Amino acid sequence: MPAAPSTLAALRSLLAARFPERIRKPAGRVATGIAAVDEALGGGLAAGRLTECVAAAPGGGAQLVLAGLLASTRAARQRLALVDGADGFAPEAVPADHLRHLVWVRCRGAAEALAAGDLLVRDGNYAVIALDLRGLPARALRRQPATGWYRLQRAAEGGAAAVLVLTPCPLVPAAPWRLVLHPSLTLAHTRRPRPAVADGVAVALERGAARPEAAAMEELAG
Amino acid sequence: MSYAVLRVDDFALHALRRSDPGLAGRPVALIAGEGRKAVVAEVSPEAAPPAGAVAPGLPVTLAMARCPGLLLRPRDPAAELEAGRLLLAAAFALSPRVEHTAAGCCTVDLQGTDPARTGAQMHRCAAELARLGLPARIGAAATPLLAAYAARSAAPVRLVGDAPGFLTPLPLAVAEPSPLQAEILEGWGIRTLGALTALPKAEVGRRLGADGAALWERAAGETTRVLRLVEPARIFAAEWAYEPPVESVEPLLFRLRRFAERIALELRAAGCVAEALALTLRLEDETDYRREFALPEPDGDVDRWLRVLHAHLETVRTAARVAGVRLVAAPIRAPVKQDGLFDTGLRDPARFWENLARLGALVGGDRVGTPVPADTHRPDAFTLERPADTVPPAPPPPVHPPRGPVLRRFRPPAAAQVELGEDRPVALVSAPARGRIRAAAGPWRAAGDWWKPEAWAVETWHVELAGGGIYQLARTAAGWAVEGTLD
Numbered sequence: 001m002p003a004a005p006s007t008l009a010a011l012r013s014l015l016a017a018r019f020p021e022r023i024r025k026p027a028g029r030v031a032t033g034i035a036a037v038d039e040a041l042g043g044g045l046a047a048g049r050l051t052e053c054v055a056a057a058p059g060g061g062a063q064l065v066l067a068g069l070l071a072s073t074r075a076a077r078q079r080l081a082l083v084d085g086a087d088g089f090a091p092e093a094v095p096a097d098h099l100r101h102l103v104w105v106r107c108r109g110a111a112e113a114l115a116a117g118d119l120l121v122r123d124g125n126y127a128v129i130a131l132d133l134r135g136l137p138a139r140a141l142r143r144q145p146a147t148g149w150y151r152l153q154r155a156a157e158g159g160a161a162a163v164l165v166l167t168p169c170p171l172v173p174a175a176p177w178r179l180v181l182h183p184s185l186t187l188a189h190t191r192r193p194r195p196a197v198a199d200g201v202a203v204a205l206e207r208g209a210a211r212p213e214a215a216a217m218e219e220l221a222g
Numbered sequence: 223m224s225y226a227v228l229r230v231d232d233f234a235l236h237a238l239r240r241s242d243p244g245l246a247g248r249p250v251a252l253i254a255g256e257g258r259k260a261v262v263a264e265v266s267p268e269a270a271p272p273a274g275a276v277a278p279g280l281p282v283t284l285a286m287a288r289c290p291g292l293l294l295r296p297r298d299p300a301a302e303l304e305a306g307r308l309l310l311a312a313a314f315a316l317s318p319r320v321e322h323t324a325a326g327c328c329t330v331d332l333q334g335t336d337p338a339r340t341g342a343q344m345h346r347c348a349a350e351l352a353r354l355g356l357p358a359r360i361g362a363a364a365t366p367l368l369a370a371y372a373a374r375s376a377a378p379v380r381l382v383g384d385a386p387g388f389l390t391p392l393p394l395a396v397a398e399p400s401p402l403q404a405e406i407l408e409g410w411g412i413r414t415l416g417a418l419t420a421l422p423k424a425e426v427g428r429r430l431g432a433d434g435a436a437l438w439e440r441a442a443g444e445t446t447r448v449l450r451l452v453e454p455a456r457i458f459a460a461e462w463a464y465e466p467p468v469e470s471v472e473p474l475l476f477r478l479r480r481f482a483e484r485i486a487l488e489l490r491a492a493g494c495v496a497e498a499l500a501l502t503l504r505l506e507d508e509t510d511y512r513r514e515f516a517l518p519e520p521d522g523d524v525d526r527w528l529r530v531l532h533a534h535l536e537t538v539r540t541a542a543r544v545a546g547v548r549l550v551a552a553p554i555r556a557p558v559k560q561d562g563l564f565d566t567g568l569r570d571p572a573r574f575w576e577n578l579a580r581l582g583a584l585v586g587g588d589r590v591g592t593p594v595p596a597d598t599h600r601p602d603a604f605t606l607e608r609p610a611d612t613v614p615p616a617p618p619p620p621v622h623p624p625r626g627p628v629l630r631r632f633r634p635p636a637a638a639q640v641e642l643g644e645d646r647p648v649a650l651v652s653a654p655a656r657g658r659i660r661a662a663a664g665p666w667r668a669a670g671d672w673w674k675p676e677a678w679a680v681e682t683w684h685v686e687l688a689g690g691g692i693y694q695l696a697r698t699a700a701g702w703a704v705e706g707t708l709d
Contacts, residue, residue, distance in 0.1 A: 058691035063628035063709035091593035190626035
């Protein structure tokens with residue numbers, strides 16, 4: 001029986017030797033096209049991970065993030081699934097060509113949305129799965145058991161899709177990254193080209209680091 | 223059919239037999255209790271009546287007298303754990319929503335699956351489990367309870383569509399009455415579920431109490447419950463400790479085959495194959511022998527894995543006997559379909575369309591698909607179409623990009639009261655938003671289909687509230703409404 005590890009680094013090394021299959025490789029990134037968001041996340045949404053984006057008030061630019069993801073996945077010819085908890089997506093608000101790779105699931109509540117997300121995360125055909133829970137009553141969202149989020153996170157880790165959860169309040173205990181969008185858009189923005197509007201989005205990274213895997217791998221190697 | 227139950231009768235005995243090759247084809251009895259109180263708990267068909275006349279509950283001494291060649295074994299928790307994981311892996315092939323109900327029993331939520339396809343899958347699943355030494359019965363019905371009843375009489379698969387017709391002739395014992403209830407009902411001449419449910423539920427409850435009413439509900443198959451879902455395997459590994467340690471290849475290969483069969487099923491349920499295998503032999507002298515094998519081609523073929531492992535093990539000489547073995551498969555997404563040179567297709571078309579069908583069953587078939595805006599200026603006009611098989615190349619970006627934040631709709635639009643000042647909105651009262659209006663832009667007027675009964679006309683405004691937030695207002699003949707936010 002080997003001696004008990006005396007430091008955290010030694011414990012990590014021991015775990016790495018005992019369970020080599022659990023060492024996670026750095027995941028790929030899917031750019032949102034919103035400079036502030038991509039910068040906060042170290043290049044975009046991490047594939048095989050769950051990112052929570054909190055939009056507590058209107059005018060934060062959460063819909064711009066969705067439109068940016070539609071554009072970047074369309075350019076890469078990947079598929080995007082939008083699980084729309086409150087059925088708020090407006091197809092006419094984005095260029096028609098940015099919808100050709102979209103699978104839109106129009107739900108009627110939190111339970112339906114989580115069940116749909118659970119199915120899609122395991123699919124393997126999507127590069128991005130966006131779970132939009134804005135517009136749903138906070139009480140209904142908080143009633144969802146935390147185990148459902150952990151289940152979603154573990155399913156995401158088994159696949160290659162980046163999972164974005166848009167919430168009206170901090171909600172997802174299992175999310176390695178949590179972004180908070182602060183209201184920044186005004187009526188003057190409605191007359192500007194959309195890329196210029198996207199530059200005005202204000203973001204704070206409340207949980208996670210821009211490149212957590214890289215930091216972890218370095219620490220493990222060290 | 224919304225639920226399926228996979229059930230293995232005499233689960234502990236089957237788990238033991240698939241773990242020990244020496245028990246194949248021989249009369250075996252699992253014993254419970256110790257010393258003189260030991261009795262037969264489960265018995266293999268070779269020793270059961272009429273061949274050996276050994277039945278569960280028989281004292282061990284009597285069982286040995288009745289069947290001289292009878293092999294007596296205690297339960298093997300490690301073998302049961304391995305068999306349980308095999309059963310779970312098979313259940314996950316039917317649906318990702320699986321409950322581990324009890325030892326040798328899983329309940330699967332089938333909501334949204336195609337009944338015809340799932341029926342065929344269940345037959346394949348039962349055949350595969352039987353081939354792997356775990357004969358399972360599978361029942362499918364509208365509730366978990368009915369599916370469990372169906373599994374008891376399945377051979378090996380039973381799909382129940384007509385619940386009353388299925389339940390009526392079943393014996394009362396299926397609903398698991400207490401001994402006292404069974405005695406009372408026997409006295410009333412009630413011997414089948416149909417006979418019990420022919421009585422009014424309220425009268426049964428009045429005479430037998432709440433437990434009697436619950437029994438009536440179970441007999442009618444009305445009881446339903448929420449499944450306690452378990453996670454599918456994420457680490458594809460198996461481990462075994464030999465007691466006593468082994469020194470030849472055969473027991474290792476037997477164990478590795480059992481591991482590989484289970485791991486291959488788990489990988490398939492996760493839509494993966496193995497790209498590498500890691501083998502660890504734990505030696506008696508407390509050292510480990512480790513070796514990794516990169517498979518020539520990622521796959522889930524058990525025989526191919528075994529050929530790789532066998533070829534290597536034949537060459538291995540260790541300093542001590544092998545006390546344990548561990549096998550780990552490194553998963554990779556199955557390359558189900560290779561992309562064409564000029565198209566981006568689906569990696570796993572079968573799973574894609576199956577999941578779309580399940581989503582359709584979950585939220586409604588007309589609420590899933592790819593949106594296509596209609597060729598009109600009418601607000602919120604679009605159709606949902608079947609997603610394309612391939613994503614075509616993107617055209618060059620438009621010369622004039624879209625302007626402003628993106629609309630997010632309230633469906634239906636929220637009725638609003640708007641105060642006007644100098645022909646512009648100055649205050650808004652509605653369910654989603656209220657307050658003084660700081661700035662407003664508009665109006666934009668549109669109308670169409672004037673020659674049809676569904677003629678429409680709308681005046682649209684964008685307003686920014688003093689408290690923050692940009693909203694899109696619409697004024698129609700019906701009045702003002704908040705159509706959505708610009709976000």
